[in-house]
Amino acid sequence: MKEEVRTARLRVSVLVGLAITLMVAFVGGIAYAVMVHAQETQVTRELQYNARFGVPSVAPKCAWVFVLKDGVVDVGPLEVPAGFPLRADLTAVGSSGVAISRDVSANGTSYMVLTTPGAAGAVQAVFDLRYQLADRAHLLQALGIALLAGLLLAAFIGLSVGRRTVGPLAEALARQRRFVADASHELRTPIARAYLRAQLLQTATDLPDGHRDNLDALARSIRGLGDVVDDLLLSAQLSGQPGQPVDLTAVADAAVKGESVRAVERGIVLSVEHAGIPLVVNGIETALRRSVDELLANAVRHTPEGGRISVRLRAVGGFVELVVADTGEGFDQREADGLFERYRHGAGENRFGLGLSLVREIVTGHGGTVEAVGHPGRGARFTLRLPLAGQRQNPVPLRERITAACP
Incomplete structure (x- = not known):
C-alpha cells in the first residue's frame, strides 16, 4: 500500500x-x-x-x-x-x-x-x-531560467497536490482493507461453527433421505461461503505483510498432494515434474499456496474422467516458471479478457470465491506474471512466472502479460 x-x-x-x-x-x-x-x-x-x-x-x-x-x-x-x-x-x-x-x-x-x-x-x-x-539569445536565456524556476515550482506544487489528492484516497483504501480483514476474521468463526453443525446433523441416522441431501447442499454452501471469506481476507492482507523466502517446489508438491484424492476419484492422472531442488522466491507463503491450489483445483474441475494434469517447475532466466497443463475442456481465446474478472466463476460447480482474479492479484503483487493459453476441447495451460529470491526489483511489474484463464 x-x-x-x-x-x-x-x-x-x-x-x-x-x-x-x-x-x-x-x-x-x-x-x-x-x-x-x-x-x-x-x-x-x-x-x-x-x-x-x-x-x-x-x-x-x-x-x-x-x-x-x-x-x-x-x-x-x-x-x-x-x-x-x-x-x-x-x-x-x-x-x-x-x-x-x-x-x-x-x-x-x-x-x-x-x-x-x-x-x-x-x-x-x-x-x-x-x-x-543577441536579443534572441538573451530571450532564450531568460526562458531557460524561467523554465528551470517553473520546474522547481512544479515539483513543489506537484508534491503538495499529490499529498492532498492521494492522501485521502490512500487512507480510504487502508480503511477498506482493514474493514474487509476485520469482517473476514469475525465471520470465519460463525461460518466454521455452522459448517460443523451441518456435518454433525448429517451423521444422524434417523434423517429422511431428502433432508440428508438438503443438509449436504447446505454444508457445501457454507463451505463455499467460508472460501469467499478466506479469499477476501487474503486479498486484504496481500499488501500488508512482508515477504519471506518461499520454496515453490514444496508448494507445488503440497498442492498436488492435496488434489490427488479428488483426481483419483475422477480417474484423472495427476503428475508433478521438477528438478527436486528448492526454487525459492520472496513472498507470502499462504498467498502463493492459494494461487497454486486454485490453478490446480481449476484444472481438476475442468478436466473430464480419464484426462491428464501435469505440474512442471523450472528456473528460467532469473524466474521460477510454474506450468499447470490439462487435457480438459479448454476455453475460447477470444473471451480471455474477461476471465480474470472477480467472481467470474463464482457460481461454478460448488465453488465460490475470487478464484483466478485472486491468482492474478497474488502473482502480480509478487512481481510476476500470469499467462494462459487454451483451445476449446483441447485443454488449457497456465504459466506463473515469479522472480527468484534476490532477483525481484519492483513490487509490481511495469507491464503485466495476462493472456487468458480458464473459467
Missing part, C-alpha cells in the same frame, strides 16, 4: 510538473516567435527603404548599400564587411530585373541581403543581424 501511494504521488507530481513545464515552454515559444517575426519584419522594411532611398556614402548603422551602375559597383567610403557586396546577385538582378533576397552567415554573424533593380543597374542593401541575434 505504501509503495502504491508513493507511486501515485510521484505520478501526480510528474503530471503537474509536466503541465507547468509545457505551459512555460508554450508561452516562451510564442514570445520567441513573436519577437523573431517582429525583428524580421523591421529589418525587411529597412532593407526595402535602403534599397530605394539609400546611397553608399550614407547608410544606417549596421547597414550598407551597394550600387551597380554601368558595370561598376559603388561601395562608398564606409568600411565594408568581408564577403560583400554579393556581386553575383548584383549582376543577376541588373540583367534580369528580378529582385533577390537571401540570408548570409559570415564573419561570425548573420546578414539579410536584398538586391533590387536600380535606375541604371541594381542596388544591394545589407543588414547586420548581430544585435537582433
